[in-house]
Amino acid sequence: MIDQKSVEILQIIEANGRLDSEKIAKLVDLSVEEVNQSIKELEQKNVILSYSAVIDWAKLPVQEAVTATIDVKVAPKRGVGFDEVAERIYRFPEVRALYLMSGAYDLSVVVEGKTMQETARFVSERLSTIDSVLSTTTHFQLKTYKHDGVIFKEPDTDKRIVVSP
Structure with a gap:
């Protein structure tokens, strides 16, 4: 406890x-x-699983990764539900996060790749070919405004005009 x-x-x-x-x-x-x-x-007790930093990669002169969120419709298997297919998906190294969702889609998969083409290939050749996967919808991340509670914005500078006597 x-x-x-x-x-x-x-x-x-x-x-x-x-x-x-x-x-x-x-x-x-x-x-x-x-x-x-x-x-x-x-x-x-595996309550604390990892320690990480939130980094604004857009500010560095390195190739940014392409991040996509993929909505996945799955046919759950009797006796194991979504767990078995979720385990197959989260074992791929491209998968950064995986969530069981309510609503129109069953799983939300966050994938990272070097290019949009690499990410698209992952979806078409690896993810959508899994037997239980019925359909996918891919959303590419264009810009980060806030992540893990951290706002990605330059601090506002004081725009007042200095007045001196």
């Missing part, structure tokens, strides 16, 4: 994974040792 202090630690780490244990300890009113122990236990 995870206590309230552990939940508070998780919320802090999720918002800023770079905070050190001392700062987290002050925020949740625990000792540094208690915070470290709690984090270690959460990692061992």
Whole structure:
């Protein structure tokens, strides 16, 4: 069972994974040792799965990856539902995320490739050929405005005119 202090630690780490244990300890009113122990236990229980950074790749002189969200209609298998086909899909290295959805489509697959053609080939040659996949609809990401709660925008500069006597 995870206590309230552990939940508070998780919320802090999720918002800023770079905070050190001392700062987290002050925020949740625990000792540094208690915070470290709690984090270690959460990692061992696979509650904390990974640590990552949100990067604005558009600001770097490197080739940006092409990201697509693919809506997938699936015929679930008796006894295993969507889990079996989901496992086949998430094992592809191109797949960055996979979600079971309600609505018109069953699965939402986030795929990353070097080019639109590479991503399209993945959909046509690998994803749509899976027996349980009935149909796909691909949406290419054109621009990122916000990701994981982080807004991708330059800070506003002060546009006031300096007036001096």
